[in-house]
Amino acid sequence: METESDQVDKYGIPIIPAAVNVSQQKRESIIDAAVTEFLREGYTAxxxxxxxxxxxxxxxxxxxHFGSKERLFLAVIGGILPATYADLEPCNSTIADAPDLRAALVSLxxxxARLLLREDIMTLRRLVIGEIDRFPQLGNLWYQVTYDMNNRPLVEAFTILHERGAxxxxxxALAVQQLVAITVGVLQLVRTFQPSAAISDAELGRTIASGVDTFLARYAM
Amino acid sequence: METESDQVDKYGIPIIPAAVNVSQQKRESIIDAAVTEFLREGYTAxxxxxxxxxxxxxxxxxxxHFGSKERLFLAVIGGILPATYADLEPCNSTIADAPDLRAALVSLxxxxARLLLREDIMTLRRLVIGEIDRFPQLGNLWYQVTYDMNNRPLVEAFTILHERGAxxxxxxALAVQQLVAITVGVLQLVRTFQPSAAISDAELGRTIASGVDTFLARYAM
DNA sequence: GTCTATATCAGGATAGAC
DNA sequence: GTCTATCCTGATATAGAC
Structure with missing residues (x-):
């Protein structure tokens, strides 16, 4: 089975030593091919x-390069998770200082939602969920990544706004969970089970705005 | 591949003709065994x-009895989905006439949440999500079943309460989606990615109550 | 209707040449 | 470091006896 060393990072994702120059290209093409196949077929198939x-x-x-199919899977999926969610982070900085909080929350x-509902990200999400019993590390990584990149900055912004009386x-922490669930979560639930159900931009905007309104009805001063 | 007739019901789940007396026992034991193996290993493995x-x-x-592995999987999973969610329905009847609406919503x-967070149901949910690209019928069935058994009765109750001015x-429809997302959904998200993260009954109650309060802050008269 | 036995094929993983 | 060729196991599915 695992003849290579089992070095893993803090999430339990195997650390694959970086190769040099020539074979680096092959490694990249392997990773690309693996992503495509795993997303299309699932881990076992x-x-x-x-x-x-x-x-x-x-x-x-x-x-x-990777030692085993399991290590390849973990390295590949563990590699694209942070890269995928990194796109979410830039949106966060402006919340605490936004002149119009409602508009800022709707925008954020x-x-x-538009990013997380993208078909490739939904497919990745379904794959991770389906393999969680086999690879619990991926669940922890997913949770950690989404928390660090999304929830944490919002929690900090809300704390500031709370102290400021806004x-x-x-x-x-609970308020952020509620906001995410009532906006993004409502839409994600539909798309999770019905990948082909298209959501119009108008409907998305309407759902997001209504979610923010419900949130603010409770928490606005 | 599919040598048997491909009769399917309105959800696309194959209809397996009922067998008689003796072999009926074998059929049941096959179904039980299939549920166990599919939940433990996933479809392909x-x-x-x-x-x-x-x-x-x-x-x-x-x-x-079942013709192929695919038909066995669809028949088995399609069979336990409605049976599982049927347990949710009895709770619905009292909402429209409850003396204390907040208490009734918290209870409901x-x-x-306590039912849907059960480990076997979460495992079934992960399995279905992971196999949705291979078996889109299951996604449609899941959506239909959960909507019919949960959302629809609540929508009807809310409509009555709206006309009554309560x-x-x-x-x-959107309000029900928000209520479900902000209560059950918040907890489900955690358990989906972290199966082993136990949720204390106190934390569950706190989360549910806070979700209902946020909901009512917007929609109560 | 149900079994034993088998056909057929693809899977992950590796030995050894270059 | 990389390939060709191969090992071994386990998969789905079926033929034919009882």
């Missing part, structure tokens, strides 16, 4: 053969 | 061999 063919390398090359959660949120 | 062994029958018996969403919900 995806075959290392197909990944090798798609990447234009042979199977032993994959095993030299709307941006999140919001009344004694429990900022 | 579960083997018909293992199901046959667990059920105490031979492989050809399974193929005589609390009951839903609530102000111009868009009852």
């Amino acid at each position: 995806a075959s290392v053969d197909a990944i090798a063919t798609r990447a234009g390398v042979s199977k032993p090359t994959i095993y030299k 959660t709307g941006d999140w 919001l009344n949120v004694p429990d900022a | 579960a083997s018909v061999d293992a199901i046959a062994t667990r059920a105490g029958v031979s492989k050809p018996t399974i193929y005589k 969403t609390g009951d839903w 609530l102000n919900v111009p868009d009852a």
Whole structure:
């Protein structure tokens, strides 16, 4: 099974030592091919053969680089999770100092929703959820990444607004959970089970705005 | 592949003709064994061999009854979904006539949460989500079942309360989505990615109550 | 109707040449 | 470091005896 060293990072994702120059290209093409195959087929149904063919390398090359199918899967999925969610972070900075809080929250959660409802991200999300019993590390990583990149900055902003008297949120962490659930979560639930159900931009805007209004009905001063 | 007739119901779930007396017992034991194996391993990794062994029958018996692994999976999962969610329905009837609406909503969403967070139901949910790209019928079925058994009765109750002037919900369907998301959804999100993270009954009650309060802050008259 | 036994094929992983 | 060729196991599905 695992003949390579089992070095893992703090999330339990294996650390694959970086290779040099020439083989680095092959490594990248393996990763690209693996992402495609895993997203399309799932972990078990995806075959290392197909990944090798798609990447234009042979199977032993994959095993030299990643050691096993499990390690390849963890390295690949663990690699794209933070990269995917990094796109969410820039939106956060302006909340605490926004002149119009409602408009800022609508804009922020709307941006999140449009990104998180993208088909490739929904597919990745379904894959991770489906493999969580096999790879609990991915669940922890997902939770940590989404919390660090989304919830945490909002919690800090709400805490500031609470001290400033602009919001009344004694429990900022719970309030953020509620805001995310009532805006993005409502839409995500539909798309999770019905991938082909298109959501018009008008409906998205309407749902997001109504969610923010419900949130502010409780927490605005 | 599919040598049997492809009769399906309105959800796209194959209709497996009922067998008689003797073999009916074998069929049931196959279904039980299949549920266990599919929930434990997922669709692809579960083997018909293992199901046959667990059920105490031979492989050809399974193929005589269900035709293929895909049809077995759809029949089994499509069968337990409605049965699982049927437990949610009885809670609904009292909302429209409850003397204390807040208490009734807290009780209702609390009951839903305690049921839906059960480990076996969460596992089933993860399985369905992970296999949705392969079996879109299950997504439609899931959505339909949860809507019929949960959302629809609540929408009807809210409509009555709106006409009676006890609530102000111009868009009852959206309001129900928000209520579910802000109570059950908040907890489900955590448990989806962290199966082992236990949620104390106190924390569950606190989260549910706060969700209902946020909901009522917007919609109560 | 149900079994034993088997056909057929693809999976992950590796030995050894270059 | 990378490939060709291969090992071994386990998969779905079926033929034919009882």
